[in-house]
Amino acid sequence: xxxxxxxxxxxxxxxxxxxxxxMDLIPSNLDLSSxxxxxxxxxxxxxxxxxxxxxxxxxxxxxxxxxxxxxxMLTVNALTxxxxxxxxxxAQYLPAKGMTQxxxxxxxxxxxxxxxxxxxxxLMTLVDSRTNLARDVIHAIRVNxxxxxxxxxTDIPVxxxxxxxxxxxxxxxxxxxxxxxxxxxEALTKEVIRDAERERRRDKASLSR
Numbered sequence: 001x002x003x004x005x006x007x008x009x010x011x012x013x014x015x016x017x018x019x020x021x022x023m024d025l026i027p028s029n030l031d032l033s034s035x036x037x038x039x040x041x042x043x044x045x046x047x048x049x050x051x052x053x054x055x056x057x058x059x060x061x062x063x064x065x066x067x068x069x070x071x072x073m074l075t076v077n078a079l080t081x082x083x084x085x086x087x088x089x090x091a092q093y094l095p096a097k098g099m100t101q102x103x104x105x106x107x108x109x110x111x112x113x114x115x116x117x118x119x120x121x122x123l124m125t126l127v128d129s130r131t132n133l134a135r136d137v138i139h140a141i142r143v144n145x146x147x148x149x150x151x152x153x154t155d156i157p158v159x160x161x162x163x164x165x166x167x168x169x170x171x172x173x174x175x176x177x178x179x180x181x182x183x184x185x186e187a188l189t190k191e192v193i194r195d196a197e198r199e200r201r202r203d204k205a206s207l208s209r
Contacts, residue, residue, distance in 0.1 A: 012052050021171060024060075032074070039073045046073070046113045050081035062196075071105050079106060080113040084120040086192070089141060091127040091134035091155075096141060120195065121150035123188065126158045150195075154188040157181060 015026045039045045049065075057063055065078045079085060087102060089095055099122075110117050122145060128134050142151055157180045165175035172182045 012055055016056075021174065032068075035074060036072050039077075046076050046080050046109075049077040050114075053081050071101060075105070076109060076113070079109040079117060082114070082117060084118045086120045086123055086152075087149075088123045088125045088156075089137075091124050091137045093133070093137065096137050099141070099145070119149050120192065121152045123152050123154070123156065125156040127155040128158045129155075152188060152191055154184055154191055156184045156188070 012026070016024050017027065018024050039048070042048060044051075053063065065082060067075050067078045085106065087099070089099060106117065106119065122141060124138055124141070127138070138155070145151065159179060159181045161176050161179040162172055162181045165172045168175055172179065172185060176182060
């Protein structure tokens with residue numbers, strides 16, 4: 001992540017990499033771990049990423065911001081810059097308990113820096129459907145949040161192929177496009193696009209009234 005100030009706004013296009021699979025990305029590195037301390041004294045620190053991405057958004061249908069599993073200033077920046085948030089929850093006890101704190105953070109961002117932020121849905125990840133724990137956690141999430149928040153039909157399964165793809169430095173689609181996690185991510189993508197198209201049609205219909 002670049003650090004922008006009132007006097008200097010970096011050219012984000014200098015960091016964009018064009019990938020052969022038909023997508024652009026801005027990779028991170030270990031320097032990101034020290035960014036929290038740099039943001040402490042930054043002006044309008046919650047909106048730095050939002051200001052940078054304003055130059056990028058018009059050129060893409062979707063911009064995905066992958067956050068680390070923490071609720072620090074970097075995550076607040078991501079939520080402030082986002083139109084919608086997908087909440088990944090591991091099908092395990094402790095990550096599911098962290099949902100309460102995350103929802104508080106989302107409410108805080110809505111109140112102070114991004115009142116238009118929507119929750120796109122909850123995504124269950126690292127799901128081992130053979131275990132009672134995974135089934136119990138998924139059931140608990142649906143009972144506690146299902147009436148208020150969309151829970152995606154797609155679950156991302158735990159699979160060795162995903163770890164192997166990361167080690168090989170390839171996407172899961174390039175490594176094994178027919179593997180369970182690849183098929184799950186493909187299904188999730190279709191769900192997200194379908195939801196976005198439905199939302200656009202609803203907004204268009206509301207404007208035409």
